[in-house]
Amino acid sequence: MTATTEVSTGSTGGGGEVGRARTRKEDQRLITGRTRWTDNIVLPGMLHMAMVRSPFAHAKITNIDTEAAKAATNVVTVLTGADLGESQGVCINAWPITPDQKAPTHVPMPSDRVAYAGEIVAVVVARTAAQARDAADLVDVDYEELPAALDLKEAAQDAVLAHPELGTNKSALWEFDSAEAGTGGDVEQAISKARTDGIVIEREFRQQRLIPAFMEPRSVVVDPTGDQLTMWSATQIPHILRFALAATTGVPESKIRVIAPDVGGGFGGKLQTTPEEWIAWAVARRLGKPVKYTETRSESLMSGHHGRDQWQKLTLAATKDGTVTGLKVELLADLGAYVAVVGGGVPVLGAFMFNAIYKFPAYHFSCQTVLTNKTWTDAYRGAGRPEATFGIERMMTELAEQVGADPLEIREKNWIKHEEFPFSTVSGLEYDSGNYEAATAKAKEIFSYDELRAEQAKRRESKDPVQLGIGISTFTEMCGLAPSRVLGSLDYGAGGWEHASIRMLATGTVEVVTGSSAHGQGHETAWSQIVADRLGVPFEDVEVLHGDTQIAPKGLDTYGSRSLTVGGEALIKAADKVIEKAKPIAAHLLEASADDLEFEAGKFTVKGTDKGMAMADIALATFAAHNLPDGVEPSLDSDATYDPVNFSFPHGTHLCAVEVDTETGGVKMRKYVAVDDVGVIVNPTIVEGQVHGGLVQGIAQALWEEAVHDEAGTLVSASFVDYTLPTAADTISFDLGHTSSPATSNSLGTKGVGEAGTIASTPAVVNAIVDACRPFGVDDVRMPCTPERVWKAIHSKDAGGQTATEGAAVPHLTEDEGAAQ
């Protein structure tokens, strides 16, 4: 085995790990191909599954003929929903957002009716994956097509029902009003006052539907051999998955082991309990054989949950000088065909973030969730907070335009000043720390804001066909999900704590067990740094274990930028318990009073003497247990379960410059500066990587990505040919900076970083495009801002814009050349 070269020198346990740009421990296996993706797992006698999926968005299943498939080579069986019956269990929604939320029962494989194109109607089990897929084509399903509810706004009118038995598509209406909650004034009053002597801006924005599009397709292996049932799954949430399997399939939780081995990205897309997992579970139990299912990319894009998909109606009231007096938010959110595990909770998370970094005196939020006959939606990187940030950052830019002020100045006029923290917001949260002035000053400096504004003015004046636009996003987010009491008050079905254990091994190394479940975030490295500092052991001697419910029996997994702020704090508390347990043993061995001991850099010393003992020696002595004080257990091992007291609130100022070719509508990114305040940074290299990746996902929403269904409800962007992820050639290198106002809610002062880039970047890009097009009377461009949309926006008021592209080609052909053919 080759060891990767550490850029930094080896550590001695002397501290200084937190803040150090360590290269990652995880990399060695990943860069040499010694990986354990779920699809790599092969077990003796393992069978393979292929799914038969509905081509219709909404249809009755009138007959399924499996005979030909069953007769195919090496097919073991073909099973339908009727065959599996109740043994399938059900897919759960963990967050009914209102007591009267309407949700259809989500059977993993329905037997009577399908509710979206891609829903599973039969499963073929064969000796090889290829044979299973071949036979899947032989399953003959008769459908009686039903009208499908597809368009979100139309679905909200209940003209066509996605689930006729519910009698409505409207699932839940969730509301927050600052006057009722006592956190602010009455927004209607603010709006009506502004209509007479202030500014009212009313806008409707579209948050298009996106697909998480993690690189590793989802895969599941179930092994029913032996006394325990084991599931390997490409999941972000092994612990929640285990709980849900037990709760819905009747298998005792103690008999279930779930393993998330190497997992190739998730971004919320693997924060789900899926029909595919449940069907694999049922089939393996029924056959008594190990089974595997790995989705194709098209299946992944069709049936893995989607994200975003909202209409946002926003009303902002302000005084004439641009001081905001109220914000009203009315959302329509598309749930798709079923209420997913978080489901309607995703837009609700946005409820707390529309007021962003600002001091709004009045606020009203409502969200109507709507069922349609499309792929279900759930968390995608940021989950509710990117949508909110987009809405408010677009509105603040439009307010600046109305007032005739610089968009940064308007923001500063309204934001919370650094000396005003802690600050209770109009949506009822308490922001513990932040410094928007510092982040903005730094971003402006790195960006050369004034120079770029001067260049913009010059290009406008010279009527340059290539116009420069500058976009701003001063965002915050709530992360570190979540205080359990808050989740309880919102009717979420679980808590938000996290667990960690530390095992002090006799030979001096340390095993750290964490309940968070990394899938690319670098926990093994960062957690090692934290423990190395706290216990004073070498970084190299810390081994981090996770993602297997038998090894890490307790946890609530990885999402919502929670791992470091919640899981990291559990780690600190467990480490402190180790030190507390070691202290009486050290005192006994050093023949000193525990009160006279000091612990520093991994060593207990007797104050005022040179007598001391290192943690590793205490671990060995504890293991031997020959000479321990009376009544002390022979173990230093400790664990901690930590429930956060608050969310964490990272923030930042992102500035984006784009060049818009007004003749083609093409958008070229010129410069992107992100200054993020994520509190104390454990590993700057990992943090920068998170920001880079987050930025590109947010930029991709602004420019390229959209899940598109046709009139029949078929997902037409169901391959990477049509769902256009950005490539290296589409993107640029970024300029990053950091400021730091440490979180006060955890020992290290950390905030989350996993979602920040995505949350911030989308409005920065769209604001830049609108800014470039502003001289042409443009005040919005719908996402993704394709060249066609940008061009149309620019030319909407001239003759070219009214006749070009749409509708023009067909009459032209019919009248002239078309008729001759």
Place this chain on the structure above:
Amino acid sequence: MTKIEVTVDGARYSDDVEPRTLLVHYLRENLGKTGTVVGCDTSNCGACTVHLDGQSVKSCNMLAVQADGHEITTIEGLETNGTLHPMQEAFHECHALQCGYCTPGMIMQSIDLLNDNPHPSEDEIRHGLEGNLCRCTGYHNIVKAVQQAAGAPTSSASTGSVSTGSVSTGSTSGVAS
């Protein structure tokens, strides 16, 4: 079934395969070379990239029988005498991977890129990697890694990234702590 003989990562193999078997499935399922992975069905993502006689190919885009008589190198065969390939080192040092799923293909393609063009510009690197998708890194550090492997300075001028000198550490800029 068709008989093929291939050399993969220095070892010779002789197998009977179904003519329709894709090279990537042959590598993964017959040879256990699971370091090479499948990310899409349409040859867009490049996760399955390997070298065939020293040139990169997407192994989902070719049949195993087409590899008959050829020499294949996968991510698992890049180390020589226990030493990582400089591109593997560069990916590690530049933090050019997160989840690591695209990494085998990305490294194989990056090596091919430098074989063709030992001193590429940032733009040439970005276009040279256009056929390989990554969802985690935003490509920023992948570009840096290729620059480092090419022996180019990876600091400010070429990547535009860390030019301010204000990037890395957490506590900066006079903010109260």
